[in-house]
Amino acid sequence: MTYQRVALIGLGLIASSMAHAMRAGGLAGEIVGFAKSAETRAVALDLFCDRVTESAAEAVQGADLVVLCVPVGAMGVIAAEIGPHLKQGAVITDVGSVKQAVVDAVAPHLGPGVHFIPGHPMAGTEYSGPRSGFAALFQNRWWLLTPPEGCDAEALARLRLMIEAMGAKVDTMDVAHHDLVVAVVSHVPHAIAYTMVGVADHMRRVSQSEVIKYSAAGFRDFTRIAASDPVMWRDVFLTNKDAVLDILGRFSEELFTLQRAIRMGDGEYLHAYFTRTREIRRGIIEAGQDTAAPDFGRAVPPAKGG
Amino acid sequence: MTYQRVALIGLGLIASSMAHAMRAGGLAGEIVGFAKSAETRAVALDLFCDRVTESAAEAVQGADLVVLCVPVGAMGVIAAEIGPHLKQGAVITDVGSVKQAVVDAVAPHLGPGVHFIPGHPMAGTEYSGPRSGFAALFQNRWWLLTPPEGCDAEALARLRLMIEAMGAKVDTMDVAHHDLVVAVVSHVPHAIAYTMVGVADHMRRVSQSEVIKYSAAGFRDFTRIAASDPVMWRDVFLTNKDAVLDILGRFSEELFTLQRAIRMGDGEYLHAYFTRTREIRRGIIEAGQDTAAPDFGRAVPPAKGG
Numbered sequence: 121m122t123y124q125r126v127a128l129i130g131l132g133l134i135a136s137s138m139a140h141a142m143r144a145g146g147l148a149g150e151i152v153g154f155a156k157s158a159e160t161r162a163v164a165l166d167l168f169c170d171r172v173t174e175s176a177a178e179a180v181q182g183a184d185l186v187v188l189c190v191p192v193g194a195m196g197v198i199a200a201e202i203g204p205h206l207k208q209g210a211v212i213t214d215v216g217s218v219k220q221a222v223v224d225a226v227a228p229h230l231g232p233g234v235h236f237i238p239g240h241p242m243a244g245t246e247y248s249g250p251r252s253g254f255a256a257l258f259q260n261r262w263w264l265l266t267p268p269e270g271c272d273a274e275a276l277a278r279l280r281l282m283i284e285a286m287g288a289k290v291d292t293m294d295v296a297h298h299d300l301v302v303a304v305v306s307h308v309p310h311a312i313a314y315t316m317v318g319v320a321d322h323m324r325r326v327s328q329s330e331v332i333k334y335s336a337a338g339f340r341d342f343t344r345i346a347a348s349d350p351v352m353w354r355d356v357f358l359t360n361k362d363a364v365l366d367i368l369g370r371f372s373e374e375l376f377t378l379q380r381a382i383r384m385g386d387g388e389y390l391h392a393y394f395t396r397t398r399e400i401r402r403g404i405i406e407a408g409q410d411t412a413a414p415d416f417g418r419a420v421p422p423a424k425g426g
Numbered sequence: 427m428t429y430q431r432v433a434l435i436g437l438g439l440i441a442s443s444m445a446h447a448m449r450a451g452g453l454a455g456e457i458v459g460f461a462k463s464a465e466t467r468a469v470a471l472d473l474f475c476d477r478v479t480e481s482a483a484e485a486v487q488g489a490d491l492v493v494l495c496v497p498v499g500a501m502g503v504i505a506a507e508i509g510p511h512l513k514q515g516a517v518i519t520d521v522g523s524v525k526q527a528v529v530d531a532v533a534p535h536l537g538p539g540v541h542f543i544p545g546h547p548m549a550g551t552e553y554s555g556p557r558s559g560f561a562a563l564f565q566n567r568w569w570l571l572t573p574p575e576g577c578d579a580e581a582l583a584r585l586r587l588m589i590e591a592m593g594a595k596v597d598t599m600d601v602a603h604h605d606l607v608v609a610v611v612s613h614v615p616h617a618i619a620y621t622m623v624g625v626a627d628h629m630r631r632v633s634q635s636e637v638i639k640y641s642a643a644g645f646r647d648f649t650r651i652a653a654s655d656p657v658m659w660r661d662v663f664l665t666n667k668d669a670v671l672d673i674l675g676r677f678s679e680e681l682f683t684l685q686r687a688i689r690m691g692d693g694e695y696l697h698a699y700f701t702r703t704r705e706i707r708r709g710i711i712e713a714g715q716d717t718a719a720p721d722f723g724r725a726v727p728p729a730k731g732g
């Protein structure tokens with residue numbers, strides 16, 4: 121057992137997956153949960169929490185580990201509420217996709233006697249809510265921690281142990297670098313996927329039913345990430361604005377260069393460009409971050425009319 | 427048996443998958459193959475062809491169905507070579523990803539006694555070459571045909587029968603509409619994926635190893651399609667230039683609108699936009715074009731160090 125009592129604030133995909141993983145591994149003595157919605161609390165009590173409370177302040181009482189699993193935009197309000205009720209020596213972490221905004225919102229509300237170690241599990245599916253969690257979500261996935269300077273070594277080591285026991289791999293980095301890395305590998309890819317889906321939605325000459333029918337040709341890979349939780353992504357773009365705008369600017373420049381090569385009919389440029397991008401894909405497979413099976417190892421979908 | 431003799435010109439992923447599917451279904455009396463590379467011919471003879479020839483002209487002799495499976499940019503040269511050697515009444519089709527360019531390149535070389543019915547199987551993986559084919563590639567996938575006006579009804583019906591027997595679903599449309607549809611669902615998504623991978627490749631402050639390590643956060647979905655065959659994609663962009671530039675233009679406008687909302691901190695706009703894109707994803711799952719399993723039903727990748 122890593123922590124005697126764990127409090128999960130916000131009970132969606134990440135919190136429910138953590139609870140399932142902690143239960144499977146016997147990592148927590150008691151898992152207490154809080155969510156705004158009474159319905160969510162009821163589902164959580166049924167599926168993965170030992171106890172749920174009607175306020176966040178109540179949930180964190182006596183907890184050795186508090187995990188903030190609410191959207192990034194809601195972190196500040198929650199921190200203000202729980203700050204006075206935290207146990208001395210407790211570890212506070214979060215699972216937000218950006219870190220500077222979370223640090224700015226949360227840190228001012230925490231007293232000196234607790235250890236705030238922001239975190240970001242890089243795992244997810246396109247589903248959300250308390251029924252969407254499963255214990256294996258973090259298996260072999262990265263979980264980034266951004267411990268502040270002078271962070272208590274024992275508190276960090278214990279949190280790392282817990283995360284690794286849930287199957288994830290831990291890396292630590294500073295807050296600013298974290299926000300830039302995720303802008304590249306996650307936030308801008310999502311912005312682009314949303315945009316491509318938006319373009320398809322606006323077409324007049326190509327019907328939406330055609331887009332859907334023929335999506336296997338590439339488009340559907342964009343729609344998976346474009347189906348993620350709208351509130352979470354709104355907050356991501358509002359709170360990691362600088363890094364996202366930086367990378368989006370680079371993306372536009374790069375796209376215009378490709379577009380110009382297409383317009384000019386520059387076959388040599390296109391071939392060389394497309395050859396280079398293959399290498400990164402190979403790197404990802406070699407690093408064990410994706411399957412090498414054709415088409416992601418997708419099962420052949422069931423036959424349907426149309 | 428649908429055709430007595432089938433000639434496959436070009437022996438990569440699509441041709442080898444067709445041969446496997448035709449053999450599995452007993453659809454062809456004899457499968458004859460030609461490829462430029464002697465090594466490819468040897469592999470094809472070993473794995474899926476009854477006979478290979480040292481020229482395309484020789485391969486098509488006496489064939490009832492000729493399938494051009496070479497890159498779009500090579501179609502014209504091949505058509506000029508085989509034109510005089512085609513059997514009267516033969517059906518000629520192709521598997522190119524664009525259709526107007528193929529029609530322009532191929533049609534002038536065909537005599538009046540043969541039936542040219544351009545085609546486009548919307549199936550593929552990120553692998554290429556004669557060893558990459560498998561019989562189930564076309565299962566439940568669309569195969570678009572663009573028969574010319576006045577096309578022989580019996581020739582079309584027979585080709586359709588063959589394609590359906592390989593597991594695919596057939597739709598027919600005119601050439602210009604085809605090229606616009608595929609620009610939306612395939613060509614522009616690929617251009618964008620290539621570009622995003624290119625941006626990641628150019629970053630200085632974020633290392634390539636970081637991009638690879640953390641790619642599961644969204645980026646890796648782009649790399650699958652960015653790993654496709656560079657020659658094929660060069661030809662696609664050179665030959666479907668007008669439709670691709672049209673859609674890329676719309677994409678840039680849409681991206682700039684999203685970028686502006688991020689810069690302005692317009693949370694309402696972002697939330698509404700991200701909510702709309704969810705619907706298209708749901709449509710794709712309901713149409714049976716993808717799995718609803720989280721994360722595409724990817725198996726958890728094997729644990730690896732690092």
